[in-house]
Amino acid sequence: MHSNLDTPCHPGSLLSVQHLTVSEVGDILAATARMDAMPQDELARVLRGRTIALLFYESSTRTRTSFELAAKGLGATTTLVSDKSSSIEKGESLKDTGLTLRALGAEAIVLRHNLSGAPELLARMTGLPVLNAGDGMHEHPSQALLDLRTILLRLGRDATAAHERSLEGVTVVITGDIRHSRVARSNAMLLPRLGARVILCGPEELLPVEALGLGVGLGVGVEIERDFDRALAQADVAMMLRIQKERLAGLSLDLAEYIAGYQLSSERLAAHAPKALVMHPGPMIRGLEIAGEVADGPQSAIEEQVRHGLSIRRALLVRALGAAA
Ligand code: CP
Numbered sequence: 001m002h003s004n005l006d007t008p009c010h011p012g013s014l015l016s017v018q019h020l021t022v023s024e025v026g027d028i029l030a031a032t033a034r035m036d037a038m039p040q041d042e043l044a045r046v047l048r049g050r051t052i053a054l055l056f057y058e059s060s061t062r063t064r065t066s067f068e069l070a071a072k073g074l075g076a077t078t079t080l081v082s083d084k085s086s087s088i089e090k091g092e093s094l095k096d097t098g099l100t101l102r103a104l105g106a107e108a109i110v111l112r113h114n115l116s117g118a119p120e121l122l123a124r125m126t127g128l129p130v131l132n133a134g135d136g137m138h139e140h141p142s143q144a145l146l147d148l149r150t151i152l153l154r155l156g157r158d159a160t161a162a163h164e165r166s167l168e169g170v171t172v173v174i175t176g177d178i179r180h181s182r183v184a185r186s187n188a189m190l191l192p193r194l195g196a197r198v199i200l201c202g203p204e205e206l207l208p209v210e211a212l213g214l215g216v217g218l219g220v221g222v223e224i225e226r227d228f229d230r231a232l233a234q235a236d237v238a239m240m241l242r243i244q245k246e247r248l249a250g251l252s253l254d255l256a257e258y259i260a261g262y263q264l265s266s267e268r269l270a271a272h273a274p275k276a277l278v279m280h281p282g283p284m285i286r287g288l289e290i291a292g293e294v295a296d297g298p299q300s301a302i303e304e305q306v307r308h309g310l311s312i313r314r315a316l317l318v319r320a321l322g323a324a325a
Helices: 022-036 040-046 062-073 094-103 118-126 141-154 182-194 209-213 228-232 255-262 266-272 302-321
Strands: 051-056 077-082 108-113 130-135 171-175 197-201 237-240 277-279
Touching: 022 141, 022 182, 022 302, 040 062, 051 062, 051 094, 062 077, 062 108, 062 130, 062 141, 062 302, 077 094, 094 108, 094 118, 108 118, 108 302, 118 130, 130 141, 130 302, 141 182, 141 277, 141 302, 171 182, 171 228, 182 197, 197 228, 228 266, 277 302
Parallel strands: 051 077, 051 108, 108 130, 171 197, 171 237, 237 277
Antiparallel strands: none
């Protein structure tokens, strides 16, 4: 198979939530629910004999492990290639790494990369289905889908389908380092299309006004509220984000001031959002953006998010390989 940058991306790819119609989101939720109900021995036949490569240029705990466990649980063979222990360290390009994995029999590649757009390049260069496991500050589509499933289930909504009113009446407040967050971008471009009101919250350094443009091309929008207490008072869901110190480059941030203004503490939660669902994509820094007792408290859905990650990623792998399940 010869491929180049003019090659269209394989339709099994998931590069951005922007490429998914609401109906396709519903199909993914339905497949997720179906597979959650399947016995383990039946699941293990779904991708038996198939080969999936996990290609990680950035560290990951949740995304890498859940894609790997999802693939193995479906009976697929997996291989993990990390920039720390492969010929990438010797300077091998993304293209050559991808072509090598394809030559070794990989039928799909799960890619995390520090550069925005790398998954699309890999998809065009290999012709294989590529699942974006987080690219730079661009997108993290599987995270947004697992967040969607978590919200639907915790709020008692139908998590087996999606339509423009699935999240009607639900306000999601996303707070923290929006500027550097691919999770915030993907959620801001997915949840409003299902009827949610999304409020972004954070100081100017971490939340530029340009964020108001998120979703505009998809016919939806988000709001900005700088005052965390005012934002929380409207929240059905409070999604907290880590400060990405590794991407701050040149930005100065007074952490004590940030904590005073934006940490989700138990006092703040009790005062302003005593019924809101608390979410965090991880990794979280306890004592910075979120207090440990809130992360472990009854309003927290953080561990559920991780579990739904496994389920959603099963459906994405099956979709990528065009398997029946
Ligand atoms: N949420 C998320 O992407 O976590 P990891 O970086 O651990 O995969």
